[in-house]
Amino acid sequence: MNVHGEITIREASWIADQHDIIAIRDSVFIKEQGVDPEIEMDGLDTLSSTQHFLVFVEQQAIATARMLETGKIGRISVMAGYRGRGIATALLRYILRHCLQNTPLDNVYLHAQIGALPLYTKCGFNSEGEVFTEADIEHIKMNMALSTQDSLAHIYRDSVIRLENAKGFARHIELITRAATRHVDILSHHLSTQLYTPEFVSALSYFARTSRQSAIRILLHDSKPLASSSAPIVSLAQRLPSSIKIKVLNEQPQKANQGYTIADSKQIVFFNNETQMQGFANYRAKLEAEHQLEEFEHLWQHYSEEDPNLSLLTL
Template sequence: MNTPGFTVQPIGYEDGLPALRQVRETVFVQEQGVPLALEWDELDPLCHHVIARDDGGHPIGTGRLTPRHTIGRMAVLADWRGRGVGDALLRALVAQARGLGWRELSLHAQVAAIGFYARHGFLPFGERFMEAGIAHQSMRLLVDAPNPVDSREAAIAATLGVVAGARRRLDIYSRELDPGLLDVPEVVAALRRLAVAGADIRILLQDPAEPRRALAPLINLGQRLSSAFAFRAIEEPADRAYPSAYLGNDAGGFYFRPLGHRFDGETRLDAPARTRQLRYAFDPVWERARPCTEFRALQI
């Protein structure tokens, strides 16, 4: 996998050990204080490893797939963070798992990295825990299949994944701007980034009055970025009877909830047929709905 500035490739354990050590011991042992004895384990020789190298051939990032179908030891040198290296490593590992016929992957994410893995479709499950003195969260991904969402934390991760994957368009069908989901600071920040990048964000509401009373942060954001956000209220009785809620982007990502007042549902970031179906359902309701002029007049 070639990206401007660096390359990601599989690497054998024995031949690649010096390069793997150079990255992992710098990041985990020197930076994060993980004991050297805990950094290397009996699984390492059995794993599928990938390495990122800069254009000069120097190792800058690593990751591994274990025989237990887990992703681990994701590390990127400090000077290369925020430049897409971690994303490329994770995509390469998921692609390897797909090639091996694996249908489920899991990982232990450092809590600060939950949003990063959510952007790639991983959802949190279980309680947070300490590992090598660092707070972690278990996350998993069903490869090439819808992923079940069964908690508020998973719902937030699913929403972040769909928003982050949008290119130029995002559609949101909501009852009342989903308190506990669309007002979470990480989600609001992700929507702001998408809007600033020039995307169109259409939001259909069944009840615009309640988020207005609650001073929902998306209303304020929509006022400040009015060229990106459009709100409409559903008024047709048949449309208002629709029980579900969903997000869909223009890159094949969706998060669908059969009952719009619950977080339970399913999500997938690479399902263009399903997102087209949701868009075909969204468009005619959007045309029948009225603009939320009361949001434009609201002073917060």
Template sequence: MELKIRKYSWQLAPSAIREIRQTVFIDEQGVPAELEWDDTDEISDHYIGVLPDNTPVAVARLVPSVTDLGRIGRMAILKEHRGQGFGEQMLRHVMQEASGQFDQLHLSAQEYAVPFYEKLGFHVCSTPYDDAGIPHLDMRCLATPQILADDSAPVFPTLLGKDDTTWHFNSEQDHLNLMDTVAGQASHRIWLYDRLLDHEIYDRERLRDIFSEMARRHRICEIRLLVHDDKPLVQRRHQLIQLMKRLPSKIELRLVNTDYPGEEQAFLIADREGIAYRHRFDSLEGWARFADPGRVKLQAEAFQRMWETARPSLELRELPL
């Protein structure tokens, strides 16, 4: 059954939005009322899903931010209407509305609901924490436009270790979204190989934050950056290099030894499952795979051969913080 989904400001929202949240979160789940109702409601877009006879059954809200980040929250389906696909309809609708506004979407998921959000491309990006006495995890989606545009997208799209399809890209934004989604799910290894750390591709706040989060969350992990040319790094304060200066035990950069043949394709590998691959250094065409241990093993072996003969960056030593 198809829901009709409508959007409101808090000031104009029908009483059913508050009633559904009261029923699900406060009455059913025991969330204290003072935590359920907050000032964020005033600045959020609120969505309500109704049946063809206009019976309200589901709600959600979208919280804007001053950055390119939107937060989906307060998703609730009345108990008697669960298991009919209404939650997915609501989430997909809000994602569609948000995809043109925000660079990434975040949400706080109750632990039991994580698989539900994974089915639409969200991945876990935190350790478990308590919220109103209920275990939660933070989740994010960095490739919303690509996921929504692919009618044949698999269950668990872009999920590391579960999605074995190939995601093609031929534009800068598609490339960045898919590469960041690969990197954002790594737990112990990110190996990056390119001709240089191009500012348009790598000197970005979102990628810096992904690397920083991995280093903070995982005690044993490594980020290796392997490039041919490090001179552009001194032109301005490259965000990855500044991060490397602060986390020298987690992030290392080396230069390819020109006496040994190197790969002609740029790639990033995450753990032993994920890879984002460009066909040429000067091209934005390529693909990403999230569960391809065979290909990742081959690229990791090629990376390791280049890494073992590579040398430290002299330019980097002179780069001030």
């Protein structure tokens, strides 16, 4: 991105930031594109469920967008002097990451001006239906399913997303599990429910039941916490034994604090230290994932065994 000065993108408040938001949209939509002010100011901005976003270069607001409760992204606008520099793409990716991290939305959509189709296609949106006219400008509806591998790769690209708390780790573990199509491999100390949440178990269950090729391997340092509780993951493995296998290490690896969840040998959530919650997520990490899977395969084949205490638990 070739922008002079530091770029900052943040969630905005209509009450606190409406002056900047209105100034940008007035310049782009009303003055440049000739949109009727009554159409532009449609009454949805003030709703508590509407989320607004602003982009700044240094201290100057130069772009904005909003998202409605329905998942409709709109009012994407960049001041004339800052176009062609990747601002809109960066803003859109910020909004999509925000959706994944902070909302329950599975899908988002927008009404794209025909001239902006390449921007939205590059970010992973797909067009739907026929061209229509909105505010005297040709548009087409575009959709994006957030929890697919292609979407996650478009949204996060090859970014290394640093993680330092259970909530962040848990969300990314859930995301790559939900998007998996063939196999999920997990190395964990004891499958802490802070990290491997009910949402993760639900995603794993969905994957195991809907993908004919699903293969899930879970390798633990310590199975006692699972064996001493009615862990949903154990019940799921008992119900789906052909898809889900759980084994326990009988010899500790050199880097005992490390762990990971890997989906389809290309997306990874990695713990440098699982106990201290230090690590990262990467959605285009084929080489890193394959490297870790070499170790995983070695441990799975030669240094692990099934725990009879898990298989004996009653459903």
